[in-house]
Amino acid sequence: DGGITQSPKYLFRKEGQNVTLSCEQNLNHDAMYWYRQDPGQGLRLIYYSQIVNDFQKGDIAEGYSVSREKKESFPLTVTSAQKNPTAFYLCASSIVPGSSGANVLTFGAGSRLTVL
Amino acid sequence: AQKITQTQPGMFVQEKEAVTLDCTYDTSDPSYGLFWYKQPSSGEMIFLIYQGSYDQQNATEGRYSLNFQKARKSANLVISASQLGDSAMYFCAMREKIGSAAGNKLTFGGGTRVLVKP
Numbered sequence: 001d002g003g004i005t006q007s008p009k010y011l012f013r014k015e016g017q018n019v020t021l022s023c024e025q026n027l028n029h030d031a032m033y034w035y036r037q038d039p040g041q042g043l044r045l046i047y048y049s050q051i052v053n054d055f056q057k058g059d060i061a062e063g064y065s066v067s068r069e070k071k072e073s074f075p076l077t078v079t080s081a082q083k084n085p086t087a088f089y090l091c092a093s094s095i096v097p098g099s100s101g102a103n104v105l106t107f108g109a110g111s112r113l114t115v116l
Numbered sequence: 117a118q119k120i121t122q123t124q125p126g127m128f129v130q131e132k133e134a135v136t137l138d139c140t141y142d143t144s145d146p147s148y149g150l151f152w153y154k155q156p157s158s159g160e161m162i163f164l165i166y167q168g169s170y171d172q173q174n175a176t177e178g179r180y181s182l183n184f185q186k187a188r189k190s191a192n193l194v195i196s197a198s199q200l201g202d203s204a205m206y207f208c209a210m211r212e213k214i215g216s217a218a219g220n221k222l223t224f225g226g227g228t229r230v231l232v233k234p
Binding site: 033035040041042043044045048058088090092104105106107108109110112 | 122161207
């Protein structure tokens, strides 16, 4: 079955450490996204990519970095510069919309990061 | 200013009854899309329904319907015949700038938690 795999599901990190969250999709989607969700709140966009080797900052990119070396993969690194990294991180993918805006974002199951 | 506003942080609904979840949005773009997603306690986001700004009819998908009032900039979700499995967070989201390089991302509201009572 096609879908998005995020790993690890749970991750603990000490302050000052970088950590990389994995996101792999086999949906043949061109676009991929990373969102952050804090408890009881909505999703905020961190980074997105519409094509290999290209990506754009979202609304809260500070303290995060990404790469898009392969179409299937879009890893997110939470750096030590991120002041409050404890959150739930969701990866998503979609086709790139043309004139229609109806294409749906498909989400992974998420990764929960806790900084100790 | 908030792009997407969901004013109901939480709601109780009796099983088999209908529930309406409010969503208002703010955009000056004439071409936009509105989405509703469900997030159960497992955390995964599940797409429910989509409404385009130029769609003449309100969208429906099974027990889900979208009450789209363009002039009021509202896109309320109606869930009919609620089931226990409908207990979850529900998020309204919008896509603007369709057709441009920036038109690929969704902006989400803060969500509404629904608890269905047996």
